[in-house]
Amino acid sequence: MSRSELRKRIEEKSLILRRDIIRMTGEAGSGHPGGSLSAADIVSTLYFYQLRHRPAEPKWRERDRFVLSKGHVAPVLYAALAESGYFSRDILWTLRKMGSILQGHPDMKKVPGVEISSGSLGQGLAVANGIALGGKLDQLDYRVYVLIGDGESQEGIVWEAAMFAAHYKLDNVTAILDYNGLQIDGTVSEVMEIRPIVDKWRAFGWHVIEIDGHNVLAIIDAFAEANTIKEKPTMIVAHTVKGKGVSFMENAIDFHGKAPTKEQMKEALKELGEVDC
Amino acid sequence: MSEDKKSTRGAYGDALLELGEADENIVVLDADLAKSTTSIKFAKVFPDRFFDCGVAEQNMMCTAAGLATTGKICYTGSFAIFATGRAYEQVRNTIVYSGLNVKMCPSHSGITVGEDGASHQTVEDIALMRVIPGLKVVVPADYYEAKAAIKAAARIEGPFYIRLGRPSVPIIFNNDYEFNLGKAIKLKDGSDATIFAIGIMVSASLEAAKILEKEGINAEVINVSSIKPIDVNTIIESVEKTRKVVTAEEHSVIGGLGSAVAEVLCERLPAPIRMVGIKDLFGLSGSIPELLEYFHLTPQDIVLAVKNLVYQ
Structure with a gap:
């Protein structure tokens, strides 16, 4: 497959994830669409290109692992899991509803394909390190991917885990920082500056891209x-x-933790190219 | 060290060695306290399965959670104050909510840390751990019970909190002791009052029972090492007979053994209770005997509590 074909294929999947995020949060009436949309291309590239995984066998020992540390963007993870075939797409519309496996934040005991329960910020990198150590002990060559938020990077444990991964030379860990620059109380720079973030990770002994x-x-x-x-x-x-991907949601802080109204949902889905909404 | 006294933390290193020998899935983490917790014994024999996390308890707990998802049985050491206080939310949200196979066995619980003082003496760890849904909480009474409980935890799926201590304490059991989760152990029969005890207060309660016997009071002594799940039947059976209850713990009377026993009794069989424990206070620097006396955790304090009920 040529690079342009590959790009097209992954972008088509990203678009599906974005539509699902809008519909899921819109139907739920709550949730975190902003950060889900900012992470959509990263998560899409992971699930539909990068990860070695078997949706029909979620506990396959040699699978690559994806840890969603910023657990509040559960909708993008759920959408990717459903699109991969871990569970039926119908379940997506039960997000945050009583009795649903799709809790407001991911629960590994309820959802096939969720590697760790998350939601409390800062904890995913340390968990990823533990999974990576386990892989090394078992001499398995799987990789561990972990998605961290920029606001989340204000948590102290992120840096404890950063030290740990470098100390134990965990080259099977790849972290991705979803640097969208906004958090609940304002811009990341206003609330608590994390820059120079590239220098920080380098100083902690990481290879940074x-x-x-x-x-x-x-x-x-x-x-x-x-x-x-x-x-x-x-x-x-x-x-x-x-x-x-949704004009009125782009760089809009309010959509961090606010779902679109029914009207906004229709509008957003139209923008995302959904015909029968 | 004489054979009649040994620390419960000493059982940690010894149990880990046996576990590590038998099962290569045993992995041990510590947070720069391996010498104090005795996990150093494991580290020396199995260096590839031991990871020092440095002074970073929160990170240690989440790393343990990650290891557990790969099928490892992960033991974590530290001091009880840091394992439960500093890392509380990591324990709650990442280990226990996910039901992961992490066995937290911190040492230096209670005031018998001694000279280090209040910052290092947790009097509330049982309360903190007991309220986390589904977490199993064990407070061993001596070296052999500690060793048996630490080893049993490896065979029982899911997270554990096993509270260990710094000082040498009297030996009650022996190497053949089998730990049964959810089972309280009657150590002495009695009819006038029941003393429910945990940890170092179990041997203190046995001593108190001897003193009471000389005065014609026959106290039953029950070791409630399995705080959660708690042995409702044994508690009810004993109190149906004695109708008088004393609890004894090296922990705050708020949220610990006293509360746990009261929760059982007030629903099923209301009975007067006297709680021997720390009365909503922080610890202090001092020698262990001085501290036990100051906080009213001696056999004599248990004797007084029993008499207070019997003669009221």
Whole structure:
């Protein structure tokens, strides 16, 4: 497959994820669409290109693992899992409803394909390190991918885990920072500056790659580069746009933790090319 | 060290060695306290399966969770205050909510940490761990019970909190002791009052029972090492007979054994209770005997509590 065909194929999947995110949060009446949309191209490239996984066998021992540390963007993960075939797409519309397996934040005991329950920020990288250690102990060559938020990077445990991964030379860990620049109380720079973020990760002993987090070919290339790095974990700093793909949600802080209204849902789905909405 | 006294933390290193020998899925983490927790014993024999996390308990707990998802049985050490206080939310949300196979066995619980003082003496760890849904909480009374419980935890799926201590404490059991989760152990029969005890207060309660016997009071002594799940039947059976209850713990009377026993009794069989424990206070620097006396955790304090009920 040529690179342009590959790009087209992954972007088509990203579009499906974005529509699902809108519909899921719209139907639920709550949830976190902004960060789900900013992470959509990263998650899409993981599930529909990069990850070695078997949706029919979620506990396959040799699978690559994806840890969603910023658990509030559960909709993008659920959409990717459903589209991959881990569970029926019908379940997506039960998000956040009583009795649904799709809790507001991911629950590994309820959802096939969820590697760890998350939602409390900061904990995913340490979990990813543990999974990576397990892989090394078992001499399995799977890789562990972990998606971290920019606001989340204000949590102290992120840096404890950063130290740990470098200390134990966990080259099977690839972290991705969804750097959309917005958090609940304002811009990340206003609330609690995390820059110079690339220098910080380098100083912690990581290999760092900086990319446009909506360019799927750049994402693919970054994953490929990470695979070649030995004795060091890799951090991909992915510059993204919160709410990406829906004009009135882009860079709109309010859509961090607010679902679209029914009207907004229709409008957004139209923008995302859904015909029968 | 004499054979009549041994620390429960000493059982940790010894149990880990046996576990590590038998099962290569046993992995041990510590947070720069391997010498104090005794996990260093495991680290020396199985260096590839031991990971020091540095002074970063939150990170240690989540790393343990990750290891557990790969099929490892992960033991974590630290001091009880940091394992439960510093890392509380990691324990709650990432380990226990996910039901992961992590066995938390911190040492230096209670005030018998001694000279280090209040910052290092947790009097509330049982309360914190007991309220996390589904977490199993065990407080061993001596070295052999600690060793048996630590080993049993490897065979029982899911997270555990096993509370260990720094000081040498009297030996009650022996190497053949079998730990049964959810089972309280009657150590002495009695009819006038029941003393429910945990940890170092079990041997203190046995001593108290001897003193009471000389005064004509026949106290039953029950070791409630399995705080959660708690042995409702054994508690009810004993109190149906004695109708008088004393609880004894090296922990705050708020949220610990006293509360756990009261929760059982107030629903099923209301009975007067006296709680021997720490009265809503922080710890202090001092020698262990001085501290036990100051916080009213001596056999004599248990004797007084029993008499207070019997003669009221």
